[in-house]
Amino acid sequence: MTTALELVQQGHQVEIVARHLPGDIDIEYTSPFAGANWSSFAGPNDLEMQEWDKIGYRKLLELADNVPAASVVRRTYQMLNVKSEPWFKDFVEDYKILTDLPKGIEFGYEYTSVVISVPIYLHFLLQKLISSGVVIHRANLKHIKDAATHFTGGQVDVTVNCSGLLASKLGGVEDKNVFPIKGQVILSRNSCPTMISVAVPGAAKGESLYIFPRKEGGTLIGGSFWPNDWSPKVDKKLFKRTVARAKKYCPELFANGELDVVSVGCGLRPGRKGGARIEKETIPGVGKVVHNYGAAGAGYQNSHGMARKAAALVASSLRESKL
Structure with a gap:
């Protein structure tokens, strides 16, 4: 949706064909x-992802400060038990x-970040697109060529493939470098005043703790980072470990007793060998x-930077068509 919005803002006629909305x-x-x-995954030499993250940071702070309907909010973010200072410290x-620092934590830092209430933000983007005249189609495409059959605006000049995890299966693309990275999260009614991420000492590979308070109240707590796990099932043992870790590193969450759980969910992040x-x-x-x-796992924070690059490639493709 961010890519579509970027294209619309640059004057293109855009229609979306989506399996999920x-x-x-x-x-x-x-x-x-x-x-x-917002917390950059870019390495010290990954200059392109760093640039996407810079664009995302500025844009999300702008939304937090000026567009309440986006449900993006500033929060102090503490990163605990990290190995070194980040590239973005300046x-x-x-x-x-x-x-x-808490007992057992050797190093940490904090900075102003943002957190997004995703159900509200997704509908915010959708409403912006609809208000801009973008037509939305629901379809479960088997091949990328079928996207054009839904287009009502005449001939399709460029098809933009933002299919995420589906890129591993979509005919005409079938990118075998794409793989799922399973995450499991808890949504609670309890609130924590600060965003916290902890590389938990002694945790199993692929497990950590992150605590992200939402603008409207409540907190999202994770999590896991398990590559090549397609299972939709909630891991009950991971749930218990996550709650115990949250109690240790953010006791404020439990000020009124036990965790008041709204839901426990799993999602498959669209990983890719070699990067985006x-x-x-x-x-x-x-x-x-x-x-x-x-x-x-960088979809939201990279979305604006990636969208700008994709839009520039669309413009380049259209110029080539006129030659």
Whole structure:
């Protein structure tokens, strides 16, 4: 939806063909389960992802400060038991190294970040698209060429492939580098004043703790990062471990007793070996295509930067068509 909005704002006629839309709940539709905070996954030499993250940070702070309907909010974010200072320490607001650390935590820092209430934000984006005249189609596509059959605006000049995890199965694409990364989260009515992420000492591989308070109250608590796990089932043992970790590192969550659980959910992040794919291609029987998928766990914070790059490739493809 962010890519579509970027294209509309640049003057393109856009229609969306989607298997899932905001309000849907499905293991392969990860967006409603996301923590949706800002914390860069980029390495010190990954300059392109760093640029996407910078764009996302500025845009999300702008929404937090000026667009209440987006349900994006500023929060102090504490990163505990990390190994070193991040590349963005001179870029983000209010960065500082923490000195008063919980027992067993050797190093940590904090800064001003944002967190998104995803059900509200997704509908916010959808309403912006509809208000901009974007037509939405529901369809479960088996092949990328079938997207064009739903287009009501005449000939399709460029097909933009934002199919996420489906890119591993979608005919004409079938990217074998795409794989699921399962995450499990708890939505509670309890509130924690600060965003917290902890590389928990002694935790099993792929497990950590993150606590993200929402603007409207309540908190999302995770989590797991399990590659190649397609299972939709909730892991009850992980649930218990996550609650115990939350109680240790954010006792304020339990000020009124036990955790008041709204739901426990699982989503499959769209991972990709080699990182996100944003590139143009000509596919026989389809025509010009711009791919934009494979953001793994960085979908929300990278969305604006990735959308800008995808839109630039669309513009490039259209210029080539006129030559």
